[in-house]
Amino acid sequence: MFLKAQLQWNVIIPADNLDAKGLALQKAIIVRLMDEFAAKKAASSLGYFLAVTSLDKVGEGRVRQHSGDVLFPVTFTCLTYKAFSGEVLEGEVHKILKHGVFIRCGPVENIYLSHLKMQGYSFVPGENPIFMSEKAAKIEKGVKLRVMVIGVRYMEAEKEFQAVANLDGDFLGPI
Amino acid sequence: MGDKAGGKGGAKSALKTPLSSGFELNNGSTKSRKGMNVQFEFEDRGGKRDKAANGGKNPVKKPTPPLQLRVEQELPENVTCLMDCEAAQVLEGIQEQMVVLSEDPAIKIPASFDKGLQRAKRGNNYTSLQSVQEVLQNLKKHGVADSELCLIANIHPESADEVFSLVPSLKGKKNKLLEPLNSALDELSKIECSA
Numbered sequence: 001m002f003l004k005a006q007l008q009w010n011v012i013i014p015a016d017n018l019d020a021k022g023l024a025l026q027k028a029i030i031v032r033l034m035d036e037f038a039a040k041k042a043a044s045s046l047g048y049f050l051a052v053t054s055l056d057k058v059g060e061g062r063v064r065q066h067s068g069d070v071l072f073p074v075t076f077t078c079l080t081y082k083a084f085s086g087e088v089l090e091g092e093v094h095k096i097l098k099h100g101v102f103i104r105c106g107p108v109e110n111i112y113l114s115h116l117k118m119q120g121y122s123f124v125p126g127e128n129p130i131f132m133s134e135k136a137a138k139i140e141k142g143v144k145l146r147v148m149v150i151g152v153r154y155m156e157a158e159k160e161f162q163a164v165a166n167l168d169g170d171f172l173g174p175i
Numbered sequence: 176m177g178d179k180a181g182g183k184g185g186a187k188s189a190l191k192t193p194l195s196s197g198f199e200l201n202n203g204s205t206k207s208r209k210g211m212n213v214q215f216e217f218e219d220r221g222g223k224r225d226k227a228a229n230g231g232k233n234p235v236k237k238p239t240p241p242l243q244l245r246v247e248q249e250l251p252e253n254v255t256c257l258m259d260c261e262a263a264q265v266l267e268g269i270q271e272q273m274v275v276l277s278e279d280p281a282i283k284i285p286a287s288f289d290k291g292l293q294r295a296k297r298g299n300n301y302t303s304l305q306s307v308q309e310v311l312q313n314l315k316k317h318g319v320a321d322s323e324l325c326l327i328a329n330i331h332p333e334s335a336d337e338v339f340s341l342v343p344s345l346k347g348k349k350n351k352l353l354e355p356l357n358s359a360l361d362e363l364s365k366i367e368c369s370a
Contacts, residue, residue, distance in 0.1 A: 001246065001325055002262035002295065006253040031281045038283035045251050050291035051269050051284075079257070079265055081291050084322075086244035088330055088341045090297075106294030107287035146330075148341070150242055170340040171332075 001087055003080045005046055006056065008073060009036065013061070015068040029058060033074055044154040047082025047161065048107040081106050083163050087149045090175060091165075093141055096129045103145060103165065111163040113147060118167045137174055144175040243344045246322035256321050258328040259298025260307055266292040298329050300368050310362040317355050318348060331367065332360060 059073035091105035147165035
């Protein structure tokens with residue numbers, strides 16, 4: 001699900017970017033903010049960072065004594081994407097394994113659907129393995145599935161989310 | 176839309192293996208490159224408590240309650256949900272500026288931007304964002320939460336049954352919601368683009 005968040009971060013501007021006229025300073029703050037935003041990549045409470053949409057407020061700068069840099073508290077609005085437990089989403093199968101499949105949806109690449117949560121489907125090995133149902137419905141690479149997310153985990157070190165999904169339920173399945 | 180595994184006959188399976196235990200990613204005889212152990216946190220379904228209450232005698236398996244969407248409880252302050260169509264409008268606006276933005280090498284675009292944009296575009300099947308917002312605002316008056324509204328808009332349901340099945344948190348208000356929901360779905364189907 002997409003989220004719109006208003007955040008406050010501290011942006012540090014090196015002394016040589018400080019300009020009396022102010023325009024270059026404004027640009028420097030925006031560029032530095034976007035740099036940090038892109039570097040942070042994701043957060044456990046907000047999901048994957050997608051874009052800064054507006055700069056709402058720039059507070060008073062505070063000079064850092066040893067370096068001469070200036071710290072500005074900046075309030076901005078951004079767009080993020082996060083998968084939630086209980087959410088229904090449509091993803092594309094990108095990897096088929098013996099015990100389940102991996103689905104991607106937006107920036108979330110690793111949504112795991114176990115064969116235990118795919119009632120009626122059995123694994124068909126081969127050069128291009130697939131899962132086939134009793135009614136001859138196929139789940140193979142590239143197929144779009146509507147699933148319900150039943151668990152989400154954030155890995156701080158990799159800055160990535162992983163999720164577990166369920167296909168067993170009314171109105172869930174291949175699209 | 177396609178061959179969905181739909182219908183009221185579809186059974187929900189109980190968890191056969193406790194998914195709260197870690198599991199490895201394996202591809203037959205070889206381990207995946209990452210070989211990660213993953214553990215997920217799930218809601219306690221009360222299985223252990225039930226056994227204790229019965230004193231270990233013939234524990235009765237209660238049907239597990241459906242997983243509820245609890246976005247509002249998990250979200251920090253100053254964070255709101257957006258529908259796919261709303262996000263698509265914002266992201267497409269940024270994409271239009273991309274030519275100008277990319278001329279300046281100092282400006283960095285987040286790695287997830289493109290994937291987020293593709294996702295939003297795929298979920299945006301409506302001709303008018305404003306109409307979608309107006310239709311769903313009517314449902315909000317009947318006590319539907321923002322996250323539930325977003326989910327309804329994103330899944331493009333064809334019937335009220337589909338909504339109640341995929342958004343179990345609304346089942347409690349089924350009697351109150353049935354009529355306004357049917358009306359909202361009729362309106363949404365009129366403003367949906369044909370794929």
